[in-house]
Amino acid sequence: MFKQICFFRKRPDMTAEEFLDYYENQHSQLAAKMGRKRTIDKAVRYVRRYLQPELNPVTLEAHDPGFDCIM
Template sequence: MAHKILLFMKRRPDLTVEAFRDYYETRHAPLAEKYSQGVTRYIRRYVDPQPHPETGTFTDGPDVITELWFDDEAIYRATLGYMTKSLMPDDIVADEANLFDRSSFRIATVVEHETDFGR
């Protein structure tokens, strides 16, 4: 069973979507890798908002949902405890200021259920 931590984050308002994604992939993700011991998958899911016929434009969501996957439950719990009680290392925090609206950060965990369509 995989354990996941989800990070919901918005880009700095002065960055274009393209600049945000490029910086995350070429600068921030490689920096974050050095602190990712025990992470088995590090996935960035970039959100492309779409209109809804009843509620309109999707403007209040994150620009990226980052997934940190763990096979080892003890490492997952330790990482989650650290992330929810401590600030990240100084070089990560400094780099995040180049990229994110840090006040938008949200952290969640998930319990997944999947429907098998038998296809």
Template sequence: MFKAIALLTRKPGLTKEEFIDYYENNHAPLIAATFPSIIEYRRNYPDLAQVLRAKGTPDPHFDVITEMWFHDKAGYEDMLATHARPEVGDRIRADESNFLDQSKIIQFVTDERELPHS
């Protein structure tokens, strides 16, 4: 399996509830329909009322941790190639402008490890 993570920040002026509602009911279905190489697609919304942190650590500068799994690196590259097509990328960016601060989007691949089962 191959995994990518995106840290996304809501557009100024949107409440957390409006952000989640738009992502779940508009953007997530668009992504799922547009990129079939994504085999698992999770959105994690941090609950800062129940946070453990070192004293003085500020709140994070994102509103959701999005996880995307692919069968392999080729699946991830297929998603990137599809997104690079102007008609696709333009549609995704237009939808993002409804709820994301696009200047703060960050996406990266991970080297995910698990503890061995005993």
């Protein structure tokens, strides 16, 4: 079994909504076309998690994990 984990960061000029739209409607479709015969069709799961900044409960400052999506 082969497992792959990727961490993605959005461009600074993109909002979170623009990043999600781009990734779901353009990037993931392009990747599926390029790798369909080798990987995507044989994948058991294809999971993405989009992160939201969390506030520190003491300082109320937003914590930046360093990436916006885990695939």
